[in-house]
Amino acid sequence: MHDHRKLGRELGLFDTDPLIGAGLPYWLPDGAIVRHTLEEYIRDAERRAGYRHVYSPVLGKRELYELSGHWSHYSEDMFPPMDLGGEQVVLRPSLCPHHALIYRSRAHSYRELPLRMAELGGMYRAELSGVLGGLTRVRAIHLNDAHIFCTFDQAADEARAALELIRRAYGALGIRPARYRLSLPGAGGKYVADPGMWQRATALLTGVLDGSGVVYEAAEGEAAFYGPKIDVQVADSAGREATLSTVQVDFHQPEQFDLRYVGPDGTGHRPVMIHRSIIGSVERAVAHLIERHGGALPAWLAPTQMVVLPISDAEVPQAADLVRRCVDHGIRAEIAGPEHGSLGARVRAARLVPYQAVIGAREAAADRVALRLRDGHRLDALHTAEVLTRIGALIGAHSTDLWDTDSRA
Ligand SMILES: [Zn+2]
Numbered sequence: 001m002h003d004h005r006k007l008g009r010e011l012g013l014f015d016t017d018p019l020i021g022a023g024l025p026y027w028l029p030d031g032a033i034v035r036h037t038l039e040e041y042i043r044d045a046e047r048r049a050g051y052r053h054v055y056s057p058v059l060g061k062r063e064l065y066e067l068s069g070h071w072s073h074y075s076e077d078m079f080p081p082m083d084l085g086g087e088q089v090v091l092r093p094s095l096c097p098h099h100a101l102i103y104r105s106r107a108h109s110y111r112e113l114p115l116r117m118a119e120l121g122g123m124y125r126a127e128l129s130g131v132l133g134g135l136t137r138v139r140a141i142h143l144n145d146a147h148i149f150c151t152f153d154q155a156a157d158e159a160r161a162a163l164e165l166i167r168r169a170y171g172a173l174g175i176r177p178a179r180y181r182l183s184l185p186g187a188g189g190k191y192v193a194d195p196g197m198w199q200r201a202t203a204l205l206t207g208v209l210d211g212s213g214v215v216y217e218a219a220e221g222e223a224a225f226y227g228p229k230i231d232v233q234v235a236d237s238a239g240r241e242a243t244l245s246t247v248q249v250d251f252h253q254p255e256q257f258d259l260r261y262v263g264p265d266g267t268g269h270r271p272v273m274i275h276r277s278i279i280g281s282v283e284r285a286v287a288h289l290i291e292r293h294g295g296a297l298p299a300w301l302a303p304t305q306m307v308v309l310p311i312s313d314a315e316v317p318q319a320a321d322l323v324r325r326c327v328d329h330g331i332r333a334e335i336a337g338p339e340h341g342s343l344g345a346r347v348r349a350a351r352l353v354p355y356q357a358v359i360g361a362r363e364a365a366a367d368r369v370a371l372r373l374r375d376g377h378r379l380d381a382l383h384t385a386e387v388l389t390r391i392g393a394l395i396g397a398h399s400t401d402l403w404d405t406d407s408r409a
Contacts, residue, residue, distance in 0.1 A: 002237055002290065002291050002294045002295065003134075003237050003291070004134055004135060004136070004236075004237070004286075004287040004288075004290040004291045005133055005134035005135075007290050007291075007294070007295050008031070008134065008135065008286075008287070008290055010295075011030065011290075011295050011303075011352070012028045012029075012030050012031070013027070013028060013030055013031030013034060013286070013290070013303075014026065014027050014028060014031045014134075014135060014286075015028060021139070022129040022132040022139070023127055023129070023132035023137060023138045023139035023140070024138065024139055024140055025134070025135055025138060025283070029303075030303035030304075031286070031303075033303045033332070034286060034289075034297065034301055034302075034303055035282050035286060037300065037301050038279070038282060038285065038286065038301060039120055039144075039282060041169075041172065041300075041398060042120065042144050042169070042278055042279060043118075043120065045165060045168070045169065045278065046116075046118045046146065046165075046278075049116070049161065049165055050114075050116055051116040051117070051118040051146055052115075052116065052117060052118065053117075053118050053119060053120075054099070054102055054117055054118070054119050055119060055121070056095065056098035056099065056102065056119060056121060057092075057098070058091060058092055058121070058122045058123065058124070059089045059090065059091060059092065060089065060090060060092050060097060060098065061087055061088065061089055061090070062081050062087070062088040062089070062090055064090075064097050064098075064101075065078070065090055065092075065093070065097060067097070067256055067257065068096065068097040068100070068253055068256060068257070069192060069225060069226060069252060069253070069256060070093050070094065070097070070225075073190055073191070073192065073225035073226075074093055074225060076126075077093055077125050077126055077127075078090060078091070078093045078124075078125075078126055079091045079124055079126045080126075091123075091124035092122075092123050092124065093123060093124065093125060094123055094143075094145075095119055095121050095123060095143065095145045095147075096147060096250075096253055096273070096275060097253070097257075099117050099119070099145075099147040100147070100253055100254070100256075100257040100259060100273070101257070102117065103115065103117065103147075103149050103257075103259055103271075104257055104258070104259055107262065108149070108260070108261040108262070108271075109261060109262050110151065110261050110262065110263050110264060110269070112261070113149060113150045113151055113154060113261060113271065114148050114149065114150035114151075114154050114158050115148070115149045115150070115271075116146060116147075116148045116158075117146060117147050117148075117149070118145070118146035119145055119146070120142060120143070120144050120145070120282070121142065121143060121145060122140060122141070122142055122143075123141050123142075123143055124139060124140055124141065125138075125139055125141060126139065127139050134287055135283040135284065135286055135287035136236065136242065136283070136284055136287045138281075138283050141281045141283060142281055142282045142283065143277060143280065143281050143282075144277050144278055144279050144280065144281070144282065144285075145275070145276075145277055146275075146276050146277070147273055147274065147275055147276075148162075148273070148274040148276065149254075149259065149261075149271040149272075149273060150271060150272055150274065151261075151269070151271065151272065152272050154272075155204055155249060155272045155274060156204055156207060156208050158274050159204070159205065159208045159230070159247050159249065159274055159276075160208050160211070160212065162247045162274070162276040162278070163208065163212055163214075163230070163247060165276075165278050166232055166245045166247075166278050166279075169245075169278050169279055171400070172298070172300075172398040172399075172400065173279070173285075173289060173298065173301075173400075174292070174293065174298050174400040175234065175244075175288060175289065175292050176234075177232045177233060177234060177244075178233045178234050178235040178241055179215070179216065179217060179233050179241075180209065180214045180215065180216035180217075180230060180231070180232055180233070181216060181217055181218075181219050181222065181230070181231040181232075181233055181243075182202075182205060182206065182209060182216055182217070182218040182219070182228065182229075182230060182231075183219055183222035183223045183224075183228060183229045183230070183231050184198075184202060184218055184219065184220050184221075184222065184223050184228050185198060185220070185221070185223040185228070186220040186221025186222075186223075187221070188221075190225055191223060191225050192225060192226055192252050194251075194252070197227075197251045197252065198227070198228065200251070201227045201228050201249040201250070201251060202228045204249055205228055205229070205230055205247070205249055208230070208247075209230060216230070224248055224250070224275070226248075226250045226251075226252035226253055227248055227249050227250040227251065227252060228248070228249060229246050229247060229248035229249075229275075230246065230247040230248075231243040231245070231246050232244055232245035232246065234288050234292075236287075236288070236291060237291045242284060242288075243280065244279060244280040244284060244285060244288060245276075245277055245278055245279060245280055246275070246276065246277050246280070247274065247275075247276045248274065248275040248276065249272065249273075249274055250272070250273040250274070250275060251270075251272060251273075253273055254270050254271055254272065254273050255270065259271055259273070289301070295352050296352045296354075296374060297352075298398070298399075298400045299354035299355070299391070299394060299395055299399070299402060300394075300395045300396075300398045300399070302332070302352070302353065302354050303332065304332055304333070304334050304350075304353050305326075305331050305332045305333065305353070305354055305355060305391070305395065306326055306331055306332070306333040306334075306353065306354070306355040306356070306357055306391070307333070307334050307335075307336050307346075307350040307353045307355070307356050307357070308322050308323055308326075308333055308334070308335045308336070308357045308359065308369075309335075309336055309343060309346050309347070309350075309356055309357065309358045309359065310335070310337055310338065310359050310360075310364075311338070311343060311358065311359065311360040311361070312338055312360075312361075313337070313338055314361065314364070315359045315360060315361065315363075315364045316335070316337055316338075318359050318363075318364040318367075319335045319337070319359050320335060322357060322359070322369065322384060323335050325384065325388055326388065329388045329389075329391075329392040330392060330395065330396070331388065331391055331392060331395065336349070336350060343358070347372065351374070352374065353374065354373070354374045354402055355371060355372075355373065355374070355391060355402070356371070356372040356373075356374075357369040357370070357371055357372075357387070358370040358371075358372065362381070363381050366381070367383065367384050367385075368381040368382060368383055368384060369381065369382065369384055369387055371387055373402045373403060374402060375402055377402075377403065379403070390403070390404060
């Protein structure tokens, strides 16, 4: 596999500057397109699955993290607090405390549960500069996060549904888990002390994993401080594993924040909190996508989806017209004219672009294009309208296929 740091810079997706600081990458225009497209895919998948999106600030008062337990269990990963007019504010290490407060701000009936609250938001981790690099170890993280507030009886179904969202997203992204891991607490004081809570949460996740039919391994010392989790592991170019997606069961923070819902009996009950992330942070997800695909991202994610190649200057007007029609069909297209070199050189320069549309005199006269696919296939000249419709449909369906194979023959 490729190193995403090298390839990401070559492709103009992201970069860093020592003056901004280690672990604080910025996204270049093509990288921003990839990120935006990925975020919109996730938000749409979540909307369809019944999630509601919120925004919350990246800062909070120190007391918030004392209450959530981060201060006593997680402070070595947190940025030092900032003194501000007699109080201390902290860059948040996770979104959960904010979401717990948003839940708590309104009264809830059991009829509203499961309440699925999602946010693709920023959080910060005080990584040491020695371990920083590219997009995989960063200090500013943008997490595809969600918290599901539900009854205990609903928790297993919600965890199962989250695993299914992860499975579908991996299909659209063309990535595969290295393995599933049931992450359990280990020795030491990193974990909240409540053996009964750990037992119930672990039994719940074990049941979900056993029922889902996936092969998994249990690993001690990998749980969150507040509860066990299912981690979906992926491998990087050096074979190192990292957690991309996760589903966690948490009885601790609902207790800490005194979260309640009114049950059918008219009295207050404690909800369970399920933390889940479909693709983890956008940083790590894009790093993995670059490495897994060697920069040849699925067509729906590619910064440029079609490059239009007029054979000579005479076809430049038709090529420019095709670019405009692509935009109308939601296809990101660019023209690479004869001033960029021979046709062969332009084809090679666009080797990572999913679709290359060649227009010569014959195609220009008949409103056709000769399509080359990134995988080397060349199609007979097709009507432009048909090409746009078929590519637009594949992109709209988040397909990893470059062409609908039935009709390729
Ligand atoms: Zn959380």
